[in-house]
Amino acid sequence: MGARIALAFVLGSAATLASAAPKPPTPLFADDAPIKLTIRGPISAIASTPANSRAAQPAVIETGAEKLAIQLSPRGRTRRQKERCTFPPLRVEFPAKPAQTSLFERQKRLKLVTHCRPAAQHQQYVLLEYSAYRLFGVINPAGLRARLATVDYVETNGKTSTTRVGVFIEDADDAASRSGLKEAAVGVRVPASQLDPMAAARAALFEYMIGNTDWSMRQGPPGDTCCHNFRLLGATATAQTGLIPVPFDFDSSGLVNAPYAAAAEQLGLRSVRDRHYRGYCAHNAQAVAVAAEFRAKKPELLAALASVPQLEEGRQRGAAAYLESFFRDIATDEDVQKRVLKTCIS
Numbered sequence: 091m092g093a094r095i096a097l098a099f100v101l102g103s104a105a106t107l108a109s110a111a112p113k114p115p116t117p118l119f120a121d122d123a124p125i126k127l128t129i130r131g132p133i134s135a136i137a138s139t140p141a142n143s144r145a146a147q148p149a150v151i152e153t154g155a156e157k158l159a160i161q162l163s164p165r166g167r168t169r170r171q172k173e174r175c176t177f178p179p180l181r182v183e184f185p186a187k188p189a190q191t192s193l194f195e196r197q198k199r200l201k202l203v204t205h206c207r208p209a210a211q212h213q214q215y216v217l218l219e220y221s222a223y224r225l226f227g228v229i230n231p232a233g234l235r236a237r238l239a240t241v242d243y244v245e246t247n248g249k250t251s252t253t254r255v256g257v258f259i260e261d262a263d264d265a266a267s268r269s270g271l272k273e274a275a276v277g278v279r280v281p282a283s284q285l286d287p288m289a290a291a292r293a294a295l296f297e298y299m300i301g302n303t304d305w306s307m308r309q310g311p312p313g314d315t316c317c318h319n320f321r322l323l324g325a326t327a328t329a330q331t332g333l334i335p336v337p338f339d340f341d342s343s344g345l346v347n348a349p350y351a352a353a354a355e356q357l358g359l360r361s362v363r364d365r366h367y368r369g370y371c372a373h374n375a376q377a378v379a380v381a382a383e384f385r386a387k388k389p390e391l392l393a394a395l396a397s398v399p400q401l402e403e404g405r406q407r408g409a410a411a412y413l414e415s416f417f418r419d420i421a422t423d424e425d426v427q428k429r430v431l432k433t434c435i436s
Contacts, residue, residue: 117192122238127153128242130245136180158184159185161183164179166179203216203236212348215347218345219341221394222345239257272324278309285322287373307320377431
């Protein structure tokens, strides 16, 4: 009962209004232990798919003795540009329902975060993005979970293979089910009044903490529906109030500091390491309260970062120093007002 009350406090009004009982996580996201698997298929052909195509190709995913047929396709926007990356993020789809004994039970479509280029340092960027999911999980248990994997990519003919780290991202529907919520079906633009103020402030301050400006919890990219690098969870699929924003895709953040990430020049930023608060002014009072939560969770946040497997010591120290600079920005309520909230969106 105590855990349920704590969860309701973190999530806000949507959790209080939730009518569905929370469900356990799917097997893939019930554990943090890294997994090892093989993806066998036309890997080179998928990697060279034109940027405007999402064409899927048949492949096989193997974990231990289990082999499952999948459809594998490239996804993403920025990283599909060949001058930036030579290997795209992937989408894994299961044409047949995995068995109840499968690690992939209850999975239909999965995002797989991948390396951008073959160089070893690009695996470190994947691990830093993975750390961002772990960090948000400390702040909000309803956030999307991530599962670290070592992936052997093997061409169909078996003659070429490469091993790289990757990260599976939990589907928003499954994350919602864990909290007795639903992924909300929303239109092109969501009024700020429909967002849960505490949850929205919490998510915005988190994005500020990791130095990410590539998001919107109220609208999607041009020509798309809401939202950009966010999903909204509600008490029902048609909820109009108390919506809980949960973020994803953190590779453009200062915490990751990937070489292909570009600073938001429209915000006057010179580097992706520069922070810029993009929360809503209507939630400033909540943001001050949320900052106190972050301060209280500082040891837990730093511990989550330190526990990321395979993250090089130098990368871990650099990421920890970057978080320390955030905590200086929110050291007091007055600091939050002066250093962070000055760029809030009206």
